[in-house]
Amino acid sequence: MNNRVSLDWNWIRAFLATVDRGSLSAAARELGLTQPTLSRQIAALERDLGLTLFERVGKSLVLTHTGRELLDEVHAMGVAADRLAIIASGQSQSLEGVVRISASDAFAAYLLPDILEKLHAASPGIKIEVISSNSISDLMRREADIAIRHVQPEPVGLISRLCHHDIADLYAASDYLDRLGRPRSARDLAHARFIGFSGPNDLIERLNQRGVPVTEDNFIWKTNSAVAAWEMAKKGLGICIIFERLANRTPGMERVLADFEPIPVSTWLVTHRELHTSRRIRLVFDLLAEELS
Template structure:
């Protein structure tokens, strides 16, 4: 294996690492925000440079060769070292200027972050913000984001978290859908309705069962891994969705399906890396988001 560090191209290494972690060229391209042909060329160029085959390519998935597994350990170690170096440098920055990356859900990005950023412009106009709509804490651990807004508390020791708000989620549907299907009078009527799944059709079955609602996959005729998409599916009358009140109150065409259904408590956690918390611009953004939720 010919590994010449003087001729090393980190873009090729990132393409290789993303493909190994995501399992396919198409998924890796989406993760890195590049086209699939570009990513494929980068992986092929790295294979040619090293003189080895890194992946066995299938129609939909790619699998690492034994040589690819060996290279993966080296590239992952390099990536982690670069992330630590970047964290250390960012943590020492005391300028109230520069870039802050925020990772959050697509609904929070659309319905919460714009108001926060308007306040930020007045306080610190030199701070630039990049928003990533992602649910992976890896964004923070790999230094792909500086702050995350999540609905679950992280367990990783290198992350610090603050619960800034507890909201609620309940069942919503469009008025048109309930006019057609009938407004439920009891839990039995709820089980006759069609539902919109989150991620997959069976994700909500167990949580709703704990609320006394026994559903099967046959109840879920549509699903979406995007909160925005799920809300739009409900607005078009495709079924009942479990949505956070803060995010659907602005849609008068959606109504609570059954007032007697006990809502879920939904915490909102603000998360950052311990080292990043010493950066003045990131601390300012962290506190601004926290203040925003304390006033809601």
């Protein structure tokens, strides 16, 4: 009698996503599924294995002891499948299909659209999916085919190209500076309102190093989105630090201090080594590199 279990790969993906995200709703969003569909896939996997893999604790799912024992093996299957997908995509010589580009939300919203129009003109058979994210996408797990990053990536398994040295500076709406009184020196910003970013960052330290005497009390507004921060600044809520090339194309915004030392920002273009052998990904990569340079 053959007791061998035949597993559906979709069930494995559902299991791994649920482990990674800790809940069915978060895992369903990651996989682009409805929560009932994901629940059925998990139930099917447990039924065919004859095992209970998760226990519900509050609103979260927690691996059972049996689930933890299987996790390493299932995770290895996931890594192998991702690797297979990378190799298969890299072999594609078609100039038709989808290329996924990951970029920060400000870059995706304000700077990337003009480049996308040129991409479409150069190769109309290529469709672009833009992943707007302020986190560094994991190219090895195929969250994106190409990433636009502002930190130098780890080189293992990746091709990266330094495309642009940009600067970030202090900008504010003209009407806010009218109310504040245009500062003549960094010391004049001691009581100014600033727009900052959620979570740990070194912005206050960098400003202090440049002679701007700000503390947490100056940051009346905080957000996890550079787009939201820039829109707040455009509405006159306070001073924001943003890319110079974005600020220069925005009417009604002014550089706050003429002698402020800008913060350097590098723009890196990154893809997987094997994906760079795909004609459509190579075309998009090279055109992005040309435009970003």
